[in-house]
Amino acid sequence: MNQEKELGLGIIGFGGFALFATQHFMQVPNVKLVGIAGSQREEASRAAARFDATHFDTIEELLAQPDLDIVYIATPPFLHYEQSMQALRAGKHVICEKPLATNEEEGREMVSYAKEKGLLMVTNLMQRYNPMFERVRRVIDKKLLGDFLHGYFENYAGDEGLSPQHWFWDRSKSGGIFIEHGVHFFDMFAGWLGDGKVVSAQVSQREGEYPVEDQVNATVVYGDKVVNFYHGFTQSGRMDRQEMRLLFERGDITLYEWVPTRIVIRGLVDDATTKALMDLFPGARLEITSNYGTSGQQTRGRFKDITASQKIQLMYGFEEEKLHLYGDLLRLMFREQTAAIHYPETHRKVTEENGLNSLLTALDADRLARNR
Structure with missing residues (x-):
């Protein structure tokens, strides 16, 4: 097999997350960092020197480099459209931090133009590369x-690093919480359940000297199943936590952390189901809450007969370091997207449509919250 062509990577913007992402992207074979632009931060200069790249004064200089193939955009959301289109018009593939854009017209134009030119225009929805995501999908599908009956996502996020002047609170720059942050989780549930429709949404404004919008809530219906999404940026960083729960006829799944690293499954199961779950979550800790003898295995729920030999609790992933997993997901995402540059028929877990569809759901939620 012929050696794949080395791909030249450029970075636009270099906040705190960009260094973390760049270090993982550069572990993918046959990738060279060409340069960084769009940031005057000292970290950008140090990173360029570390990877034998150039810290360019302007984005135009970066995009003019003949060995540049793909651009990673890590700037605030209000810049994504302009900078992505600039890169696409220069003939470069684009991976952009979420959200794809801050309005529908720009998002659709970005995806349409990239498709017309045969270029990537991918939003970094790396959650789909999490093995936990696939395992939950199999529990649902099988x-x-x-x-599946009901779900929720609750994000009790810290605001300690977000000063009142931070662009996060400025809707003209971030798009608001649903758009800046919620797209990840709208995309996760769409990956599990298919397309959803936002049926209600609310937004709360903080009282006091700095009246920022700090809490949002949305209800999305997938088929006839309801999922609730809450995001609150109200906590000390030490209290930051996230939790997802999926309710089923015979049990429930709880996922912890916004990049889920830990899972707890509770259920009424027969022996075959216990085996299937242990095969799906190898090495999980299995607790037997109750055993039912032959005469006690029959029960009912939702007007249905249920045969259960055990009530169990299964715990998995509690040894995983969140940032280590996060790095794995970035490498997997970048490896798959760059493979698609070499081999356009490559199946991709994240496509242009995922970025657009998650944005459209977030926009619907934001619109409903303001028109209630």
């Missing part, structure tokens, strides 16, 4: 706990 109905190991019966039919």
